[in-house]
Amino acid sequence: MSEIPDYLKRGYITPGELFSIIPKPSEDRLRERPVAVPECPQEIPCAPCREVCPTGAINMPTPNDLPVVDYDKCIGCSLCVQVCPGLAFFMVQYVGDRARITMPHELLPLPERGETVVLLNRAGEPVGRGKVVTVVPREKSRGDTPIITVEVPMELAWDVRAVRVEG
Amino acid sequence: MSKIAVIGGGIIGVATAYELAKLGEDVILFEKNYFGSGSTFRCATGIRAQFTDGANIRLMKYSVERWERLEEELESEIGFRQTGYLFLATSEEEVEAFRANVRLQNRFGVPTRLIDMAEAKEIVPILNTEPFLAGAWNPKDGKANPFKTLFAYLRKAREMGVDAREHTPVIGLEREGDEITAVKFGGNGGMESIKVDAVLNAANAWAPLINAMAGLRPDLVPIIPYKHQLVKTEPLEGGQVEPLVCPPSWNDAYIIQDGEDGGIICGAGIEHEAKSLDDYEPTYDFLRGVLRYAVKIAPPLRYAHVVRQWAGFYAKTPDRNPAIGRLLDNLYIAAGFSGHGFMMAPAVAEAMAELISKGRSKVPLDWEWYDPYRFERGELRTGAFQIG
Amino acid sequence: MRLTEHPLLRFERGREVTIYFNGRPIKAYEGETIATALHAAGIRALNYSVNKKRPRGLFCAIGKCSSCLMVVNGIPNVRACITPVEDGMRIQPQHGRARLPEKAKPPEFRDAKVVRADIVIIGGGPAGLMAAIHAADAGASVALLDENPRLGGQLIKQTHKFFGKREQFAGVRGVEIAKILSEELRKRENVQVFLETSAVGIFQEKDEKLVFAVRKNREPVEFRGRAIIVATGAMERSIPFENNDLPGIYGAGAIQTLMNTYGVKPGDRVLIVGAGNVGLILAYQLIQAGVEVKAIVEAMPKVGGYFVHAAKVRRLGVPILTRHTILRAEGKERVERAVVAQLDGNWKPIPGTEGTFEVDVIALAVGLRPSIELLQQAGCGVRYVRELGGHVAVRDGWMETTVRGIFVAGDSAGIEEATTAMLEGKIAGIAAALRLGIAGEEWLKEIEGAQKALDEFRSGPFGRHVLEGIKKAMVVGG
């Protein structure tokens, strides 16, 4: 029983837990361009992220291994966010005093570029408001999943993982 | 007090164990599988005195009288209801034959009478009257719940000290001269043996195997298992086919509403000799065949859903009458019921218990008619009409 | 209650018709079931039970649980969940056991239609479709039958993307996989497909295997072949808790059917019981359909399904209460609230921890078990194997059961995933063709390839558990 990781007890992972499993991208790297961060801490048989990555940045010897991103090879193309069946890939980029988070959004309505949305953390709690800076609708997504990028206050960079569109 | 082993945990064995305990005997009952697993729990629930020969009519008239008091005696609900049997004639010749049967049955005090189709329709509201000319109707016939009846007997038997064991196969009999001295049986991994004063073979389809254990020829009492199949519909409100309804000329097809859940049970004489004593495989020809008869008897049945088809054994003797009596000094048999074990059980159990315990019985059972040695002597009875 | 827009699905409804519930006209669309139309009109109680006269409603939505029996045009015991609406239908709730109509003519008997094929495949889900495609490619003639109006099995309700490798359709939504496989199948000329056709029994008649089936609950069909592949999928489990039969308590699959097949919202506020993959995926689908999910309760101390599925619903605000169970449902004729409690280390509710959720739907996602009725009826050996979800047929590495010529694949062989179902289907399809001497030896390689892919898929912690089970279900060993 003691072996059960806390994230399986509550259904979400904390940044601390996540970065005990995979390395955290450096601040320099985060400022350079968007970087893919998989929140996929469990060995499950799944490999589309590795298969889609154009630079081979995702290290995963067998489909049952955890995806580990080589942040230097990652070009920030967001294909992994689009294809991940578990909707577990996100991209993070630091821009000035803000952070940009790219995430899947398979709900209606899909926000529009420039729209202000409610920011939700991993437990679904509203933690602030942010502006949508890009939207890739379903038709343009490689993985049939719409993705959006929202700009959030820097301190929320590792908390915000979903949004609520108030329409 | 004698030690008596009863082999076979079907209705005959369980009821006889109860009757023996009532007479003060020390009874051990063996069932190789679970109680009722052989033929009892697979039967069509019917009980009737409408037979075509004196011996069976007399026995069943007495049995029905026992059934009438059984619930009270066993202090359990057993679902016995006198909803009648309705035989239907499709030709003038058959009407004549019915008339003769009615006379015979009336002579023994069974109140069967000939009825017209208007009356038949009142009794069975969904009956198709068109193909039939008349009915033979005995309102005293009926049905009971085999599960509840067997367990009611069992409960009482145990209360009276019967050591009833299921999942306990008998694997051998020790015989000295014309006497069985001990019963060997299996159980939890081992073999045990128990000294006995008398043994009843109530194993029905399995009875020849028990006889062989006693050193008797298996075909001394030739019992052959025939798969008798039934099909049942989902539950329906009662009152639509309460009696057993049977046009004998349609391959003995019949329908009867289960007294418990109202599902309609459909049977027919489409039979197959079982390939083995665990061949309960239902067959496709029966499924199609029986339902074609059933919807012709009661056309609204076409809209009912079938939920189950199953097979049990008619443990048949050559004359379709059971073998009831003494085989050796202290080995008895009540087996080969050819589909009538459930309905005959109250009477046969009482008679058999008295025979074993006292050497004679007051039950109107014609011992000569059911003599287990009659096959060896080549004296077959007129075949009993075999609708369950 | 009808969905008009959905982030992933589009609903094409048939012609509008009118049905009458207790004389009251109700709008319905051709192609949907009676239960769907009634549900869309807010009707939950479909009948009253036989002994205790308890209200009952939809539960399984696939014609198995008999919780939705109604009187339709005077005929009782009609399963509202699988019977399509027809214009002018008169529908009444059934009160306990019902009477047959008194007037009817005997039918004019017609013999069953006979369909012959080398291999008869029962079930058109992922396993059955792959079996059919590969058996056909290996040279066998195939007859495939399925109970539903569409091919794809449970895939047609699955809006999420599948795991695995891309060659195994990873990253493709279940609904799309169903389309791809159905189109593949239809390209093959040696395959006959029979929809709305239920297998009701398997009989051996001399050298021939007979699958007796009925089409639309009306027409008998005899499928006669030399081999049978049973790919009948799974059934949902239920659990006993107080008032677990109230209308508004549904199996997860029933909700998916209502919502994703027919575009009808199951309700407004839902409590889900079970945080396995089914419960987690259902929660996400409910949110996509605009339904509020109040919470997911899970008796285990952890999420049983994949973490990523849990994370998806957590970040949309759905609490997952591990070590909790449902104590009871409350409500008169339908669910009005659910009472849950925390469990101690011995799975006993801890007094004082009760909490109430105001919900109109309780979804049961407490596990699946293999649908093995046909296999068992046909005489195949079965064993209880916990890791595979219950009783399963004993089989060999080629998915052949203890009855020669009867094969099994997919969830009916053990609860796993669509990906493994497809691979098992491929193996069974080719193996059946090999056994019949139709396929050449070159097909052995294909079986080996599929076996290797299965091994790879099952090499993780989830798969290792399944492998333990499969060992127990093998002919040798067990």
Next chain:
Amino acid sequence: MAGKRIVCRCNDVTAEEIEALIDSGVTDIEEIKRLLRVGMGPCQGRTCLPIVIGILARKTGKRLEEIPLPKARVPVRPVRVEAITGGADE
């Protein structure tokens, strides 16, 4: 409405009734099935039998593997009589 834990919807059998029968000494699944008619209704035991087996295992200390699953019978789903005989109106 009084709280009931329904195991068998077809015949309205509760978990309490099953537990009471087992306590009275009936521990063969086939006997429980017939005496309470669980699994004998129109659902043919699809939902209830696994639960009954679970209760039986818990009460008797048996493993689930040791309790035989009652036989499935033809037809494996309820079918209209006229769909078997042939000749239903179209």
